[in-house]
Amino acid sequence: MSLVSPDRELLPLGEPHRQTLPAPCGPRSEHLVARLRRRSHELGELPAADPGDDPLDGDDTALALHILYELHYSGFQEVDERWEWEPSLLAARRVLETELEGRLVDLVGPPPIGLDAAEVGAALDELATSGGGPSLSAWMADEGTLLHLREFAAHRSIYQLKEADPHTWGIPRLTGGPKAAMVEIQRGEYGDGDPAEVHSTLFAETMRHLGLDDRYGAYLDRVPGVTLTTGNLISLFGLHRRWRGALVGHLALFEMCSVAPMGRYRDAILRLGVDPRAAYFYEAHVVADAHHQVVGRDHMAVALARDEPLLGGEVVFGARALGAVERRFAEHLLGSWSRGASSLRRPLDIDLGDRSG
Numbered sequence: 001m002s003l004v005s006p007d008r009e010l011l012p013l014g015e016p017h018r019q020t021l022p023a024p025c026g027p028r029s030e031h032l033v034a035r036l037r038r039r040s041h042e043l044g045e046l047p048a049a050d051p052g053d054d055p056l057d058g059d060d061t062a063l064a065l066h067i068l069y070e071l072h073y074s075g076f077q078e079v080d081e082r083w084e085w086e087p088s089l090l091a092a093r094r095v096l097e098t099e100l101e102g103r104l105v106d107l108v109g110p111p112p113i114g115l116d117a118a119e120v121g122a123a124l125d126e127l128a129t130s131g132g133g134p135s136l137s138a139w140m141a142d143e144g145t146l147l148h149l150r151e152f153a154a155h156r157s158i159y160q161l162k163e164a165d166p167h168t169w170g171i172p173r174l175t176g177g178p179k180a181a182m183v184e185i186q187r188g189e190y191g192d193g194d195p196a197e198v199h200s201t202l203f204a205e206t207m208r209h210l211g212l213d214d215r216y217g218a219y220l221d222r223v224p225g226v227t228l229t230t231g232n233l234i235s236l237f238g239l240h241r242r243w244r245g246a247l248v249g250h251l252a253l254f255e256m257c258s259v260a261p262m263g264r265y266r267d268a269i270l271r272l273g274v275d276p277r278a279a280y281f282y283e284a285h286v287v288a289d290a291h292h293q294v295v296g297r298d299h300m301a302v303a304l305a306r307d308e309p310l311l312g313g314e315v316v317f318g319a320r321a322l323g324a325v326e327r328r329f330a331e332h333l334l335g336s337w338s339r340g341a342s343s344l345r346r347p348l349d350i351d352l353g354d355r356s357g
């Protein structure tokens with residue numbers, strides 16, 4: 001059954017919406033939220049993390065970094081836009097980024113040295129086929145309930161309602177073939193010129209059909225640090241020219257690991273009897289990413305390693321980092337659900353009707 005139809009009926013878009021600051025969940029997010037409500041000024045030193053709040057994906061540290069990165073995207077209703085380039089704020093961001101980079105190296109090792117383009121392609125192929133942990137999509141296709149689908153969409157909304165934006169920072173940092181390849185992928189992510197087909201818009205449509213709030217940032221107070229880090233990672237790579245190789249590796253593996261899982265999420269929606277329009281976002285990726293995975297691997301990542309041989313190791317590092325944070329994300333969700341617990345910091349408070357089990 002093809003869900004891709006230009007005639008499908010769209011739900012009306014909601015009012016234009018700007019997110020508000022989330023509730024703090026520890027000393028670091030508290031420090032930021034209290035100060036960002038005022039006109040931009042000297043931020044002051046960022047407090048140390050609470051013991052046990054892992055710089056990689058602790059709830060408080062990841063939320064603090066997410067808040068700082070959001071100033072480069074939609075911002076927050078109550079935050080003075082001059083904060084975006086306030087030097088003392090950038091200094092605080094640097095502390096968090098240095099901690100995150102250190103933990104990424106702990107997890108996957110430093111960028112390997114001396115890889116040629118063929119070795120970069122082989123490393124990406126291996127990462128794409130080795131699985132790298134429990135398959136969230138396979139579990140969802142076989143066992144997931146409507147509640148699991150909704151929680152999963154709430155987690156992913158943090159990234160997918162701004163889908164593609166963090167990778168777009170890479171375009172001015174590339175040249176020649178890799179730049180053209182990234183633009184080709186991003187053009188697809190942004191709907192090939194059709195606003196109704198922008199992937200973030202399609203995801204909002206999926207959320208509405210799942211009975212979720214599709215406003216940007218609506219679930220920010222509920223998602224844990226392990227979720228925020230999946231997005232923070234791309235902003236880290238995208239906002240630093242020195243990480244442009246890692247950004248390319250991240251995007252290439254992203255596209256190479258999309259088709260089969262997206263098909264499984266589509267299948268889960270159809271199996272559970274949800275309105276099939278909720279599956280359109282996933283079906284659109286099955287179609288688009290069959291092309292994007294080739295462009296991403298061959299014309300962007302391998303081509304970059306050929307054009308700039310010193311970046312080959314970074315490309316692989318970015319892909320490994322993606323695999324590592326996604327593995328922790330999947331383990332968190334599946335671990336929570338296997339205990340019968342919510343995977344969110346605060347469970348969804350929507351009426352699940354009788355289709356949840």
Ligand SMILES: [Fe+2]
Pocket residue numbers: 163189199285
């Ligand atoms: Fe997409």
Ligand SMILES: [Fe+2]
Pocket residue numbers: 185188189255288289292
């Ligand atoms: Fe794609």
